[in-house]
């Protein structure tokens with residue numbers, strides 16, 4: 571008989587959890603509020619570890635791995651529903667100069683401040699991630715091509731207006747360049763291809779002078795109701 575939730579086949583106290591607990595402690599994560607070594611406590615511990623492995627330690631934003639998972643979900647949704655979704659890639663302008671002039675610790679403070687500014691400029695349903703050293707990405711579900719440039723501009727402004735105190739008496743302001751691309755509707759793409767398209771627009775924004783957003787125009791797919799029903803139908807050979 572399979573073990574039930576109330577009668578686990580293993581004594582949970584025999585599990586080696588020292589390094590997991592140490593990791594959570596170091597990250598400042600709250601330990602589950604339940605009887606230690608109960609099933610509920612163990613589930614809380616696993617959830618806290620999963621959450622930790624999805625986050626970037628410096629900013630607390632989603633990390634690249636978690637972001638790519640979110641992108642896959644959005645690609646699926648856009649492919650099935652035809653809903654419009656926008657991906658924005660952002661890069662801090664001339665960031666090397668910040669590090670070289672004020673030091674790495676000041677650079678880290680700037681990265682954190684940019685993360686906060688970007689997160690404050692989008693909706694709770696949007697996912698903001700740190701995908702590289704001074705690179706961020708945002709996926710915006712249900713974002714139409716008429717709204718995309720507005721939200722990109724709002725993010726750009728939020729960063730440019732942010733004043734970052736990096737040392738007593740020393741404040742910095744930085745800008746970001748943004749590139750954007752919409753998920754192809756009724757077509758299944760991949761996170762990598764979608765990111766490459768947004769990245770190309772980001773390079774364009776850098777080349778055109780930085781502190782600006784360049785968005786790929788959305789290509790409207792004309793798909794009939796019959797074609798939509800065929801798109802995700804099980805093909806005869808798949809159903810064997």
Ligand SMILES: Nc1nc2c(ncn2[C@@H]2O[C@H](COP(=O)(O)OP(=O)(O)OP(=O)(O)O)[C@@H](O)[C@H]2O)c(=O)[nH]1
Nearest residue numbers: 661662663664665666667669674675677678703704
């Ligand atoms: N402080 C800090 N710096 C980082 C981190 N990750 C990457 N960097 C630095 O980010 C800088 C990126 O510089 P570049 O890629 O040359 O780009 P840039 O100076 O921002 O210039 P443009 O992107 O062309 O505007 C490098 O100096 C990296 O060392 C980090 O976690 N903390």
